[in-house]
Amino acid sequence: MRNVEQDPDGRELALPPAVQEALGELVNAAKDGLLALSVGVGLGVLDTLMEEEVTEVVGPKGRRDPDRVAVRHGHEPGEVTLGGRRVGVQRPRVRAADGSGEIRLQTYAHFADRDPLTRVVLEQMLAGVSTRRFARTREPVGEHVTAAERSTSKSAVSREFVGRTTEHLRALMSRDLGDVRLAALMLDGIELKGRCCVVALGVTTDGVKVPLGLWDGSTENQTVARHLLADLVDRGLDLDQGVLVVLDGGKALRAAVDQVLGPVPVQRCIRHKERNVLDHLPEADRDLVKRRLRTAWKQSNYELALDGLNRLADELAHSHPGAAASLREGLPETLTLQRLGCPEQLRRTLASTNPIESMIEFVRRTSRNVKRWQSGDMCLRWTAAGMLEAEQQFRKIIGVDHLATLTIAVERDLAARRSATASPTMSTTTPEPAATLAPAH
Structure with a gap:
């Protein structure tokens, strides 16, 4: 779906000023299509969710709290899985107030999970997409995101596929068949x-x-x-x-x-x-x-x-x-x-x-x-x-x-x-091979 209109001569028209003002920084993403716009909005929502979780764990920023169990510890680069690619984000960090270590944020852990990426890679490869062409099958998500994406190269896709199929092989060959009749x-x-x-x-x-x-x-x-x-x-x-x-x-x-x-x-x-x-x-x-x-x-x-x-x-x-x-x-x-x-x-x-x-x-x-x-x-x-x-x-x-x-x-x-194989003269340790039996009629 295009987010620009065309005049009768086929020339593209810019987004209406009111729409550009409402989109703000997302106006460039809107030019790449509705999906790219949705991705830009989604990444913004992710930032908000992570900051809200920090507030929930640490408490309101700038307010003294003697019972605080954790403190803010800045931000650092991180990655989340998005449509078969890894996209960079700035993730907030939280440490325990007693200095015992860093506290894991559930929101970031959920979106950083690589399993959706390996699942997409597996589905694409089994559908016949080669490692060289994997990047081309991804939907456009905006120039800003595409420029910083990872895990779409031939070698990265191959590693993901090897890891996923190794898990499948292990799962198949370790299935418990005790309850299978x-x-x-x-x-x-x-x-x-x-x-x-x-x-x-x-x-x-x-x-x-x-x-x-x-x-x-x-x-x-x-x-x-x-x-x-x-x-x-x-x-x-x-x-x-x-x-x-x-x-x-x-x-x-x-x-x-x-x-x-x-x-x-x-x-x-x-x-x-x-x-x-x-x-x-x-x-x-x-x-x-x-x-x-x-x-x-x-x-x-x-x-x-x-x-x-x-x-x-x-x-x-x-x-x-x-x-x-x-x-x-x-x-x-x-x-x-x-x-x-x-x-x-x-x-x-x-x-x-x-x-x-x-x-x-x-x-x-x-x-x-x-x-x-x-x-x-x-x-x-x-x-x-x-x-x-x-x-x-x-x-x-x-x-x-x-x-x-x-x-x-x-x-x-x-x-x-x-x-038919049972016989008083037959050894119990060396039974007669089943191949010598005549078919029962």
């Missing part, structure tokens, strides 16, 4: 320009999606996934009652689940399986095979669905053995939800890794301006910030009303699998 646990890897993070997303029994943690590595390997799962257990995640684990089908993640979580039911992502099978086929055959795959996966009856997929694999074995082998690998685990009797509405949500991939896509979008990952710490910080930012937009999953049914089925399935 999961119905499903999703694992997937995210590739970021040569770096890799394995991330975990939980779905609680209330249908709430919760980012659980992440682990850095060079690839999506078994060791990285095992460390991530072990960290979740160390932070209190209770898996004794069982949880459905949803994976993209990677062998490394599957092996890590067996080692850390034991014989929990695993649902392999049907979308990943579909892509893997179709990649082995010529274009002319893909539509028919895709329809048959999806028809089988829509079946609610486990035996019928398994039979349909096995027949398709037998047919492909003659013409496209690679596609047949890809389909048979882990085939029963693409139907785990049918085997557990999961209702169709919830099955559509948990039969694929779409929920965690949606979170991963948010991480990719927020870090799209990063040209080079300097370290694993940088990768972890950006990923954690993106995960927590995505969490703010999460909604309850579709099919939440059926989670209780699924949870009971998972508990029964886990109990049956544990009973």
Whole structure:
């Protein structure tokens, strides 16, 4: 909004004399716009508030008071946070009358807090604003304020962002999971320009999606996934009652689940399986095979669905053995939800890794301006910030009303699998690996 008028020829007209007189020293700020005027007024109000607090603590100026507990101690330069920048002010000082030290003024402490600045920096960076362009995104607040502002340079913005994302990473990796009851646990890897993070997303029994943690590595390997799962257990995640684990089908993640979580039911992502099978086929055959795959996966009856997929694999074995082998690998685990009797509405949500991939896509979008990952710490910080930012937009999953049914089925399935591993001749210290178990039908 402009605070000057234009004549019919397009020339700017000065502010009316009455307005200039009323504004006084703020007339120059008014020329920069309404926001700059508001900032000038606000800084003046801040000065008044600080002086009023001094009067409240010390007492009226120039009046003798033998019971005075504090005295004025002049002024010194200070800084307050304003719209993603640090602006200089003259702050009053107050010292205790007995000489014990300086008394902190609450008004100045509130406006000097750097947290609003780091929050603005984080939001701008995650929105795709580079450190070099950060200063340009600030609203005009007047030439006087802009000339003295700080914390808008590339290096200052970078420091603020590193500090904020470090806090986010620490908050995510130190979350207490003792009170979290999961119905499903999703694992997937995210590739970021040569770096890799394995991330975990939980779905609680209330249908709430919760980012659980992440682990850095060079690839999506078994060791990285095992460390991530072990960290979740160390932070209190209770898996004794069982949880459905949803994976993209990677062998490394599957092996890590067996080692850390034991014989929990695993649902392999049907979308990943579909892509893997179709990649082995010529274009002319893909539509028919895709329809048959999806028809089988829509079946609610486990035996019928398994039979349909096995027949398709037998047919492909003659013409496209690679596609047949890809389909048979882990085939029963693409139907785990049918085997557990999961209702169709919830099955559509948990039969694929779409929920965690949606979170991963948010991480990719927020870090799209990063040209080079300097370290694993940088990768972890950006990923954690993106995960927590995505969490703010999460909604309850579709099919939440059926989670209780699924949870009971998972508990029964886990109990049956544990009973199957029990044997009088088996050592109690070296249980049989869960990977050797046949799927329960």
